[in-house]
Amino acid sequence: MFKFKSKGKTLGILPMAALACGISGAEAATLPPPKMDEKLMPAPAAGETAIVLSGGCFWGVQAVFQHVKGVQKAISGYAGGSRETANYILVSTGTTNHAESVKVIYDPSQVTVGTLLQVFFSVAHNPTELNQQGPDHGTQYRSAIFTTTTEQEKIAKAYIEQLDEAKVFADPIATKIEPLQGFYEAEDYHQNYATLHPDAPYIVINDAPKVVALKKEFPQLYTEVR
Numbered sequence: 533m534f535k536f537k538s539k540g541k542t543l544g545i546l547p548m549a550a551l552a553c554g555i556s557g558a559e560a561a562t563l564p565p566p567k568m569d570e571k572l573m574p575a576p577a578a579g580e581t582a583i584v585l586s587g588g589c590f591w592g593v594q595a596v597f598q599h600v601k602g603v604q605k606a607i608s609g610y611a612g613g614s615r616e617t618a619n620y621i622l623v624s625t626g627t628t629n630h631a632e633s634v635k636v637i638y639d640p641s642q643v644t645v646g647t648l649l650q651v652f653f654s655v656a657h658n659p660t661e662l663n664q665q666g667p668d669h670g671t672q673y674r675s676a677i678f679t680t681t682t683e684q685e686k687i688a689k690a691y692i693e694q695l696d697e698a699k700v701f702a703d704p705i706a707t708k709i710e711p712l713q714g715f716y717e718a719e720d721y722h723q724n725y726a727t728l729h730p731d732a733p734y735i736v737i738n739d740a741p742k743v744v745a746l747k748k749e750f751p752q753l754y755t756e757v758r
């Protein structure tokens with residue numbers, strides 16, 4: 533049994549297993565790759581290629597994608613709501629329609645969006661949870677994919693249908709897909725949190741296991757944080 537304080541809120545006495553954010557409830561495993569995916573293509577000469585992913589606390593999602601080859605940058609932030617309410621205090625109330633999110637900027641010559649989604653569903657979070665991940669509850673912790681292109685949207689929808697039809701999870705996938713309307717970077721103290729605070733109890737219990745799972749299930753994709 534363990535008494536745990538989650539990001540400022542005491543959760544009381546919980547079984548240790550109940551605190552394994554994301555990986556518990558759907559044990560990390562390599563899911564089948566998407567049948568529909570984009571092909572590797574030349575890196576853009578200008579601009580960026582990005583997708584925004586939400587799956588519980590952004591600390592752990594950011595930590596996972598910082599270790600994926602081909603990801604140039606992973607930034608914690610907020611998506612789904614307005615610029616005016618995109619701050620941690622307001623988002624934490626669960627009333628702003630924001631989700632804690634991570635903008636994954638990637639090199640399309642090295643990694644496809646389908647591979648990123650395979651990692652997202654395999655080790656970054658539990659996609660069958662609607663509005664919670666481990667100890668964190670509320671709509672701000674929902675599972676969502678915010679797409680930046682119509683191709684990303686098609687691939688994401690097809691992959692969810694593929695996984696549900698194959699019944700790779702005991703429950704249906706709850707992840708919602710919507711076009712990205714705006715992404716707002718989180719406060720500086722949230723950026724690279726898992727890397728900067730590896731011994732913090734929340735990170736040790738909830739997020740470090742996700743990075744370990746990435747290295748185990750996707751050794752060809754794993755890289756150290758640069």
